[in-house]
Amino acid sequence: MLLWSLIGIVLFLIALCEVYTFRTGVPTVTSNPSVRRKMIEILKEEADRHNGPLPFQILDLGSGTGKLALEIGRALPDVVVTGIEISVVPHLLSRLRKLLWGVKNVHFVRKDFWTYDVSSVNAVTLYINDAIRARVAEKLKAELTAGTLVISNESHLPDWTPIATHDKIGLLKVQMVVYRQP
Numbered sequence: 001m002l003l004w005s006l007i008g009i010v011l012f013l014i015a016l017c018e019v020y021t022f023r024t025g026v027p028t029v030t031s032n033p034s035v036r037r038k039m040i041e042i043l044k045e046e047a048d049r050h051n052g053p054l055p056f057q058i059l060d061l062g063s064g065t066g067k068l069a070l071e072i073g074r075a076l077p078d079v080v081v082t083g084i085e086i087s088v089v090p091h092l093l094s095r096l097r098k099l100l101w102g103v104k105n106v107h108f109v110r111k112d113f114w115t116y117d118v119s120s121v122n123a124v125t126l127y128i129n130d131a132i133r134a135r136v137a138e139k140l141k142a143e144l145t146a147g148t149l150v151i152s153n154e155s156h157l158p159d160w161t162p163i164a165t166h167d168k169i170g171l172l173k174v175q176m177v178v179y180r181q182p
């Protein structure tokens, strides 16, 4: 009986994830380790150059289960990282992971990022797909403050000009594109 209940719960949670993937068009997948390392390297250089009155703010737009955001926060203790995620199960897993890892400078918000004001951040990390690429590019162009860095795993943003492209990262030869809001 207990086993069937557990199976039922797991199936329900999987189905819930699928509902959100259907709704948003983007599945919850974590950027691979080599990409995460490269992103952290770039963000560290950027944060080291930052000399504003407030801590350097990083936004992971669609933070999934929180691994990328937490690794950034752990590697860069002086920055503040926010992970926005709409899907309930990944969001709860990211909060659990934060608790287990004991990382204090990372915050997870369960919210639809289309209604989230991104204007106050210094850098954005992205791992999206073609379903929302153009709309995300438009939103960031309209809202980000001049000078904000955008690091995109795989996706090229239409109407944005890259300041750097990193090809063939890791064994999977992933591409990562870096932009800066003019």
Ligand SMILES: C[S@@+](CC[C@H](N)C(=O)[O-])C[C@H]1O[C@@H](n2cnc3c(N)ncnc32)[C@H](O)[C@@H]1O
Residues within 6 Å of the ligand: 020, 024, 026, 027, 028, 029, 030, 031, 060, 061, 062, 063, 064, 065, 067, 068, 084, 085, 086, 087, 090, 111, 112, 113, 114, 125, 126, 127, 128, 153
């Ligand atoms: C491919 S995962 C990336 C996870 C993490 N950023 C990384 O690179 O490891 C993209 C996430 O974006 C989330 N997402 C898609 N549309 C969203 C929206 N409108 N608001 C909030 N989250 C969204 C999906 O649920 C998914 O978990």
